[in-house]
Amino acid sequence: MTTSSKSGPKRTLVHLIQAAAIQGSLWTVRQLPLSWASAIGGFLFRTIGPFLKADKVARRNLKHAFPDWDQATIDATVRQVWDNLGRGAGEFAHLGKIDVLAPNGPVDVVGLEHLIAARDQGAAIFLSAHMANWEMVSLVAYAHDCPLNNIYRFATNPYMDTYFRRVRGRFVNKLLPKGPAGFREAYAGMKRGERLGLLLDQKLNEGHPIPFFGRDAMTAIGPVELGLRLDVPILPVRIERIAKCRFRVTIHPPLESPNSGDLKADTIAVATEFTQRLEGWIRERPGEWFWVHKRWPN
Incomplete structure (x- = not known):
């Protein structure tokens, strides 16, 4: 069996697991009030976001866009970015x-x-x-x-x-x-x-x-x-x-x-x-x- 033929079923399995986890999470927060779903999403993204490659992208973009900002301002803004994205994810279920x-x-x-x-x-x-x-x-x-x-x-x-x-x-x-x-x-x-x-x-x-x-x-x-x-x-x-x-x-x-x-x-x-x-x-x-x-x- 070739590498490409192996990767097809493996990729499908990964996609299925991802979809089950994400849709299950969205179904769960849908049972909660909108404010709770939004807050939970914000908390999760603020926690996980800093460990993702996208966090570095955000920091690089902000440094170019606001060259006079200090590190504390960039840190606070990136945290707000992750919070906003997480809240949007929680709100999507609603x-x-x-x-x-x-x-x-x-x-x-x-x-x-x-x-x-x-x-x-x-x-x-x-x-x-x-x-x-x-x-x-x-x-x-x-x-x-x-x-x-x-x-x-x-x-x-x-x-x-x-x-x-x-x-x-x-x-x-x-x-x-x-x-x-x-x-x-x-x-x-x-x-x-x-x-x-x-x-x-x-x-x-x-x-x-x-x-x-x-x-x-x-x-x-x-x-x-x-x-x-x-x-x-x-x-x-x-x-x-x-x-x-x-x-x-x-x-x-x-x-x-x-x-x-x-x-x-x-x-x-x-x-x-x-x-x-x-x-x-x-x-x-x-x-x-x-x-x-x-x-x-x-």
Whole structure:
């Protein structure tokens, strides 16, 4: 038996064990109040995170982004990053229970009129980022009859990928795979009047270099170009964790297109404007962004 044939069953077994452990944990915290699930997730990630390679990535990113910070500030921010990610994991188990319409619920929405206007007009693009609990964008849109088509990255573990798609699929119109096929479907969806939701803060090697914290970051500008080509509103959406498991979702007015006659230049200008806004949001709440991602070239 070859090495590759041995690795297949072994990899499948590992994936099954991982999926059973993670889904079992999520089922368990789902039985607890949201605040407990959030707190447990935060505690676990604060405990385990420092031993992961991603911890070094976060520290390296922060040192480049904030060169004047001392070690104590970086340590405290990385701890906040792990706490936020852990809370998001615990809260994921409760997505079906979170009522974003409740007057005193866990989600405050600012700028709802912009979402309603975009919904009533037809196609639109909502741009956000991996901040606080980014699942809140889809929940808010869905609750106001504006379900989004979301482009997502497949999970490495196929059993967890199926689980994630099943959970997220309840609150979106469609989940579109990252890549050419998903991009084509996003385009077709907007031509049908559907809305697209994107987290535009991840590295894309085939993207365009956009300045971000003083360094060029390869950014996916294709969806922005698509929106400008179809002349649909492109709305920035900010998510903040304003308490341990309480959030504020701010829907901003659509970004203005330069309309210079040069579609590529206009696309870069709009993508740059959003990236600058995102950097400002992160500077205000650095512990809530996904610093564990290799956003810049090494």
